[in-house]
Amino acid sequence: MIIKPGELLASINSPADLRKLKPEQLLQVSQELRQYIIDVVSIHGGHFGASLGVVEITTALHYVFNTPYDQLVWDVGHQAYGHKILTERRDVFHTNRKHGGISGFPKRKESEYDTFGVGHSSTSISAALGMAVASKYKGEDQRQHIAVIGDGAMTGGMAFEALNHGGVANANLLVVLNDNCMSIDPNVGALKEYLTDITTSRTYNKMRDEIWKILGKISKFGPDARAIVSKIESGVKAAILKQSNLFEGLNFRYFGPIDGHDINHLVSVMEDLKHIPGPKILHCLTTKGKGFALAEKDQTKWHAPGLFDKITGEIYKKEYDTPQPPKYQDVFGHTMVELAEQNPKIMGVTPAMPSGCSLNIMMKAMPDRAFDVGIAEQHAVTFSAGLATQGLVPFCNIYSTFMQRGYDQVVHDVCLQNLNVVFCLDRAGFAGADGPTHHGAYDIAYMRCIPNMVVAAPMNEQELRNMMYTASQEDMGPFTIRYPRGEGVMPKWRTPLELQQVGKGRTVQEGEEVAILTFGHVGNYAVDVCQKLAHDGITPGHYDMRYAKPLDAELLHHIFSKYDKVVTVEDGCLQGGFGSAVLEFMVDNGYTSQVKRLGIPDAIFEHGSQLELQHEAGFAPIDIENTVRELIGVAVKV
Ligand SMILES: Cc1ncc(C[n+]2csc(CCOP(=O)(O)OP(=O)(O)O)c2C)c(N)n1
Ligand SMILES: CC(=O)[C@@H](O)[C@H](O)COP(=O)(O)O
Ligand SMILES: [Mg+2]
Structure with a gap:
């Protein structure tokens, strides 16, 4: 189904188009951007609430700053859908997170607007600071560097390491703190409480009121009095904030908190910040899931809800006639x-x-x-x-x-x-x-x-x-x-607890010619494969090894003595993984079987379904089956 963007959004292919618009048109752009995210994610899936929450911040940033020359770094990147849509990817946004489609996170090789590859949290300030210091070194004094970081990501130690450095690096860095009081689950910790506290900013507000009271009293001394007291106020503000504001204490100039959904105010504040050199932080208050009532209400559920009906809000769940295994x-x-x-x-x-x-x-x-x-x-x-x-x-x-x-x-x-x-x-x-x-x-x-x-x-x-x-x-x-993402295999899973012998594997079936050694959930693939091969009279042995360390030496001696062809299967990297451990055992013990290791080869695998990727890597059920067939010289299946 083709999803049409709103009229204004349809005319924006890149931030350059956005910057041609009048400020009063930005509200409409934000509304259309939000709607487009809802329309596409409801049908194609992905992260949801976080991107809705930064629609206005995203629009304002690309409007005010000269991206991609000015460098914008997103933290985690699960909130960057609006950014992707505004930066030349609107018409491929429906391929988001699909095999062969665009990535769900900013990625350098995908777009020049994606200045830094992300996915793991709390890296944005370090990366943007690195860029800012590089610009300074190269004499690019006008270049802007912006990190957008959530209150959850701000709890990560790296963010504080970066603030610590950024406060003395004398580089042109703006940190936009997107504070929605949420991580995936409600945000936790003393920092969260601190952010709430400065949002109410009792000390500063009280002091400011006192000053304006004095101003009222001394205004009779002439028209310049107001300006003088205003200056005093700035001085007092700096002094108070230095002591009572964590970020000011780290040499960042702190601005806010401001309403992160007020597009026009965001634009005017960011315009001002562009002209303030050095490290600065803009504290924006936002609502995760903004504009989609259910997502605002149950923010954890709507962090990444799966496919849903955008009208009723029903999240689609597969229906089954029989009990299913748990995750x-x-x-x-x-x-x-x-x-x-x-x-x-x-x-x-x-x-x-x-x-x-x-x-x-x-x-x-x-x-x-x-x-x-x-x-x-x-x-x-x-x-x-x-x-x-x-x-x-x-x-x-x-x-x-x-x-x-x-x-x-x-x-x-x-x-x-x-x-x-x-x-x-x-x-x-x-x-x-x-x-x-x-x-x-x-x-x-x-x-x-x-x-x-x-x-x-x-x-x-x-x-x-x-x-x-x-x-x-x-x-x-x-x-x-x-253990992996997703379901197991046992609908009746509440089995009595039994102690295992650490380092002991399990024989699933004895066989002939070939032994399949599996580690973890992929053992179920081998069970299915063995059943299929049995129809063709092929009967490999199958061993669920359970432990990659310590290995079950007794079982391995048995296997290498019995089989001269061995296949290892793991959902993990082949370099140094379970198969490597088995190879080490074989060599150390003087066995000479032919070993074929299946798992994740030395390459970067992109996004897709787990099965698509496993097949690409060569250890999906069909690949295990064909490996056994190849080893014994029987025609492979396509
Ligand atoms: C190192 C690391 N740990 C955990 C996560 C999982 N994770 C992704 S988003 C997220 C919450 C981030 O919260 P915040 O930065 O406030 O963004 P919001 O979703 O509220 O917009 C978490 C915990 C991660 N991506 N990286
Ligand atoms: C963005 C991020 O890191 C998380 O939201 C992650 O996508 C969660 O993965 P699961 O859906 O497997 O919990
Ligand atoms: Mg948050």
């Missing part, structure tokens, strides 16, 4: 509560993904034992380490891709001290539509190489529960459990 994240969430009810030492930690990883179930049931610590992966890991030093057993749930942020903390704070922290890495493997910034490709490799770390992956819900139970036992040390 792995929900098995995690419910099992946490179950384990914590039995074991008072268990705690839950998430850096800003309570609804994404389902720790919100435990946060609701046991609020004093489960924590959302903000977008702060490094802190989440070391905070968990601290809990573990006191004999508690923290389960620190971090999406595989975001765990990359906390890697040094895993090595230095957890593994070197052999602390009992359980890392549950959700969204391991291909993330799907979010694309390369979000694929959980590297965790098997980066966790496997750290001494003391156990690396496990469940093939189904029961295994996830048992691994969590096993990992929670006394003195287990660092323990990683990785």
Whole structure:
């Protein structure tokens, strides 16, 4: 279906077109931009509330600043849909996040307006500062550099590292703080409270009122009195703010808070800011989901709602006649509560993904034992380490891709001290539509190489529960459990909790000629493949290895003694991953089987459905089947 933009929006292909309009036309542009986002996202999916919330900020920025010469950096980038539409991508916006389509995040190779590739949070100020310092070095004094960062992203440590540097770098940097009091879930922490506090700005407002009272009294001394007192006020403001405003204290000039939906005011303030050199911050108050009532009301649900009816607001859900398997994240969430009810030492930690990883179930049931610590992966890991030093057993749930942020903390704070922290890495493997910034490709490799770390992956819900139970036992040390985005395979998943032997795999079926060794959920692909191959009289063995570290040496000796053809399958990078571990075992033990490793090769995979990407990488079911056929010299299927 072709979605038509409004009349004015249809005439804007690039910001240059936008800048030809009169200021009084910008309200209409914003309205049409908002409507276009609603129209397209309702049919094609994607992030929703965040982009609606910055429609006016986006329009004003491209109107006032000379993009792409002036450099605009978005934080995370899930709110940049309006930016994409205004910057030459309106007519391909319906391909957003689809295989072969445009990316859901700003991406340098997609557009010159996308100055910096994003997806992970809290990078914008650092990147924009780097650009600003480069401009200064090159003598481009008039060039503007703008970072747009949300209040959630501002909770990330990197943002503060950048402010710390930006305050003394003497570079031309504007930070637009888009404060909607929301992360994906409600924003948390003292910074959030601080932002609310300066929004009400009691100290400054009180002082200003006092001054104007004095002004009233001394105005009889002549017409210049007002100007003089106004000057005094600026001085007092600077002094007060320096002491009471965090950003002023870091040498950023602070402006605001202003209404981030008042397009005309935004334009006039930004025009002024263009002429103020040095580091400055514009604090804008916005509403996530602005202009779509349901999204304003339930902002977490409408962060990325899936497809929906834009008139009724009904979010489409697939209907099934039979009970369906749960999402792995929900098995995690419910099992946490179950384990914590039995074991008072268990705690839950998430850096800003309570609804994404389902720790919100435990946060609701046991609020004093489960924590959302903000977008702060490094802190989440070391905070968990601290809990573990006191004999508690923290389960620190971090999406595989975001765990990359906390890697040094895993090595230095957890593994070197052999602390009992359980890392549950959700969204391991291909993330799907979010694309390369979000694929959980590297965790098997980066966790496997750290001494003391156990690396496990469940093939189904029961295994996830048992691994969590096993990992929670006394003195287990660092323990990683990785599982993918989406559903498992067991509609009846509330199985009794059983201890596993760490490092022990499971024989799914013995076979002949070829052995398929799987790690995690992709084992289910192998089950289907084996069933299909059986129709053609081909009977590979299948082993659900469960642990990439420690490996099941006994089982591997059996496999390499029996089969001279081995296929390994993992939803993770081939360099240093599970297949590499199996190869190491083979070589170290003098076996010489032919090994074919399937997984994510050494390349960047873009966005698409998980299955599309797995096929592109060569480990979808059909690829596993054909690998077995090739190995035994039987015709492959196309
Ligand atoms: C390092 C990292 N951790 C977690 C996320 C997941 N994430 C994406 S958007 C988001 C909330 C961002 O909040 P904010 O910056 O305030 O933007 P808003 O959605 O409110 O506009 C989170 C937690 C991420 N992208 N990067
Ligand atoms: C923008 C961002 O980082 C998150 O919104 C992410 O897209 C969430 O992914 P899930 O939908 O898998 O929770
Ligand atoms: Mg926010």
